[in-house]
Amino acid sequence: MADEADAPDPLLERVFLVVADETEEMSNxxxxxxxxxxxxxxxxxxxAVVEPSDLGNWLGVGQVIEDDQRRDAExxxxRMAEEAYRMTGKMPILHLREGDRREEVVKxxxxxxxxSLLVLGxxxxxxxxxxxxxxxSHLGSSIRIPVTLVPGDLTPEEIDQVT
Incomplete structure (x- = not known):
């Protein structure tokens, strides 16, 4: 049985954040x-971020749309967690939030x-x-980690070469 002292410190583990969406560049x-x-x-x-609907007077319809969006986000x-697990052998950390996607990333x-690193395609x-x-526009003032931009034109093989 492993000693707890031998377990890695979760604060020292590098965590790479990816914003989940249905775009092609997200897969890169x-x-x-x-x-x-x-x-x-x-x-x-x-x-993943569920953005609120703008159906003020149609509250019931807006709620149905938001429920559907939440299910889609989950x-x-x-699906992305399965792919990340196949690559790393570790379950990823999942975050599901509601609000403006840009603001929720910063928050x-x-x-x-x-x-430790934000990865965007x-x-x-x-x-x-x-x-x-x-x-x-928020780097330095409210975001204090590096951001990596992965070009959408890279092939999976090219990504593997640079990582």
Whole structure:
């Protein structure tokens, strides 16, 4: 039986956060984070955000839509968690939040000091996207961890080479 003193300190374990969504570039970010976690003995953390609906007067309809979005987000998190587990052999840390996606990323990074790197994918041949643009304006003032941008044009083999 292993001694508790031999167990790794969870505060020293590198945690690579990926924002979960259905975009193609997210799969590159997940692969990068998974490979980095695998090579460093770290873990992947996944964040999905359910954004509130804007159906003020139609509260019942808005609630149904938000419930559907939450189920979709949970399904996405579980699918991504399986993939992260296959790469790393460790269960990822799952975060599910409600609110504005950009703001919730910043809040999580401020609250969870175990996260050591934010990994975001960029779309093929386009601008960085709303999350990257928002985060760049908050780096240093409220985000105190490195951010890695994984180009959407990278192949899985190229990602493996750089990780």
């Amino acid at each position: 970010a997940l692969r990068f984070a998974g490979r980095r976690a695998q090579h460093s003995g770290g873990r992947v953390a996944l964040l 399904t996405l998190l579980h 999580l990074l401020q609250e969870d000091r175990t996260i 960029t779309a093929k041949g386009s601008s960085p996207g709303p999350i990257v643009t928002y985060l760049m």
